[in-house]
Amino acid sequence: MTNDGEKMKKALCAVISLLSVLTILVFWYMISWKNPELMPTPVETLKQMFEMIVNPTGVSLFEHVAASFTRVFIAYFSATLAGVLIGVAFGWSEIFRDFVHPIFELLRPIPPIAWIPIIVIWFGIGEVSKIAIVFIGAFVPIVVNTYSGMMQMDPIYEKAGKVIGANRKEMLLEIVIPASFPHILAGMKTALSQSWACVIAAEMIVAQKGLGYLIVRSMESGNMGNILISIFFISGISALLSYLFNKLEAIICPW
Amino acid sequence: MSVVGDICVRNISKSFNNNGKKIEVLKDINFEIHKNEFLVLFGPGQCGKSVLMEIIANISEPDSGEIMCDGKKLREEDLCMVFQRYALFPWKTCLKNVEMPMKFKGVSKEKREEKAKEYLKLVELEGFENSYPRQISGGMKQRVAIARAYAKECDILLFDEPFGALDAQTRYSMEKELIKIWQSEKKTVVFITNNIEEAVYLADRIIILGGSPSSITEEFKIEIPRPRNRSDQAFLAIRKEIENRAVHSDIVSG
């Protein structure tokens, strides 16, 4: 492919991807044209969003976003801490693995959303129950990835460690954990998207504030505009977070 | 703490059970390793050379027999090993990789950094202290691994087919370099290879492993003066002799 042929092909692709964004907008217009009272046109939604940000009525959009964000923040970091610790314990100590891992495997298939009813009964409808649900959503992938990272470590590292005189503690801290770090990060990335899914689900079912709550309230009042705006914020934030995560990952874990 | 006398490997046997079936790999191996000698263990592909090496390095336990030195069991602090697949830690720079054995021995930070720089100079890698293993070539990675082995400052160095993954020309340069380092800083070396030319180029003495389960079949003393020329007649004569006696006898069709 000569250079300019290549450039021309790339330009064509860019045009086509613009075209696809266009199709979404056209599709959106079609739906709103078909049932106007239910579905606002993209322009109306933008105006509504602008309106909500500039002079909010009642609970502002910002507060909803902040509520959801803090819940994810708290749950995600505690889940990461607990998940990595337990994942490493599974990988490193055979006794802990033999006794506790079967229990983890028993509870793992239950999706985090299925925990909502029982958690609400246990912790009521306060902040604790929502954070608990997000915690479960983030905790499981981190444990799974940390554990598999340690199991799949190349045995040559263990042999090399032994031969250059590393004792058990040094082997764990200096060799095994760094070697499984890429897997741990992969687990944290999945956990990030899972946490966002869980916080929305939890808020949709039991909350007074948060984007999930805003969506359900708007659903009941048939305010599609609000739903679309909240979805825009949800996907925007989680896309931004995973983008930042990838950048962070490239810096701290290039191997 | 240094190793005084020779090392003797006494009737080492090892077998694995591969889902029920017991496969004998090594059958009472006996040989001596003399002080500051460059000993090469030669054998065809899967004849258990690496298994024997890991037993010497006590990474794995033999079924029977032991490895004695100065009257007591050879200890891990007395030896270090270089692997075919380098085994450098990708998350550490070359300098930090070489520092690790000293760090595990509790050497202070400045001292080990300075010593590590010295060892990198020994393998002609000054200027690469802060680059990561992924940024350097296979030959250079192996030189860092050799520097790391020397950094442990033990008396015995074990090499498990270290140049197996390198192309022929890089292999020639690494062999020349290894002999240069070995002559400048005398250690007892046990070197595994399945390449006869490499064995004759490097060894003071060659021990041939063969048969299955493997046992010592031959032993050759190489008196050619160093640095050796791979095309001179004496070199080629020995190489031909080993080839006839050791290799063709039991070439296993792969």
Place this chain on the structure above:
Amino acid sequence: MKIKGKKRTIIRAVIGLSSFFLIWEMIVRLGIIPRNRMSPFTEVIATFIRKITDPTPDGATIIEHFLTSFSVAFSGFVVAALIGVPLGMMMGYNRYAKAYANTIFEILRPIPPIAWIPIIMLLLGIGTSAKIFIIFVAAVVPAVINSYTGIKRVPEVYINVGKSLGMSHFKIFTKICIPHALPAVFTGLRLSLNTAWVALVAAELLASTKGLGYMIQIGRVLAKPEIIITGMIVIGCSGAVMSGLLGLFEKRFAKWSRK
């Protein structure tokens, strides 16, 4: 020590699990957690057996709940697979299809599947077809992405073999890229089946008259923990069984990829 190792691990697993159930039983029996918040393990088992035939108190037997949920989730999954896999592969094969479809996917991907439920419910109501559409939208994303990466990650050396044999671009795609991508496609299908199952439970939690999601929701409303836990166990087990079955399928089709 070696042979004993295998047996020892199994013994320890049994001890671990039985102590888990024992502690669960004791906590409730001894009243550490009050009866209306948690029911003991034995009562959950009893409820499970009773519920196989008895529709009270949530209006349907477990089997009816399961069948409702399974039929909706599975049909949504099948549609997602039939559309997602070929679309993903097409994206891998032709750069213009990729430019078109990939942009849409990059926009849809960050939206959590649950967030689709309100939009679709408002537009299509809360009937079965609405739920199937919800599950389709949720399940199609992993199917497409994994099929796409499966095609894209074909090692260059295999493609070069095809080129040196003078094979056409299409033939390389069908004879080399697709067979190599099969294991990745199956991983994608397993992921989308799991996503389908999760989206189904979520949809039922929000609005439904029958199904496992409805069962655990009603369990909460009626403050009957044993109903909730039974529902959770069935959801968990059926999810695990389905992905296990898919694993067998994969073994059959892509057995070369296993050692």
Place this chain on the structure above:
Amino acid sequence: MSEKAKVSAVGLTKKFDDLLVLDNISFDIAKGEFVCIVGPTGCGKTTFLNILSKIWPATSGELLIDGEKADPKKHNIAFAFQESSAFPWLTVEQNIRFGMEQKNLPKEIINERTEQMLELLELKEARNYFPRQISASMESRVVIGRSFALHPDLLLMDEPYAQLDIEFRYHLEDAVLKLSKMTGSTVIFVTHNIEEAVYLAERCIVLTNKPTTVKTIEKIDLPYPRDICSKEFTDIRDRITDYIKWW
């Protein structure tokens, strides 16, 4: 350019943007000739081979087979790559048949040649195994079998068994020699190992460092099978080594 030349390169040059990699390479190879290409480590041999096999287009210059422009669709070009290129989803037998099926050879010829290759390369018992279930040396034999089964006009081999144990190499070298004589294919064999080149080749093309060009072409007229310890062998080997020696 003598007519009888089966394969000839005419002024092959390759530039990546403005980095000159291949600099005006020309040579002629007769039908059924076994030619080795040797060069210092990292002298762009793989780029050279990818151009020869038309996987990459040359910036300028031509490759001719039987005087025509070489084209994978028209001519029979086979390529044994360095890293193992047996398809993991096909069994050993299917792998060997794959090349011939793509060239739409008649059924009986495919069956006959497949049996022949399985027999010659001692892969008979492993015919139904997948590449992941057999040893590396057997896998490289599958690739060699697949390539020779085409009776190719031009067979390119890029150090096909570099990663193998040394003593398998002797085995495979003899197998390649036997097959090339039997199928009468013109072989271009690339290697870093000068001893291997002198052992195999009728003629040896020595390349320079980047930008790669032909330094010299050495004729090796020793009878087969050659004794690597004989005086004449080592003299030729030393002469070629001096062209390349960087260590």
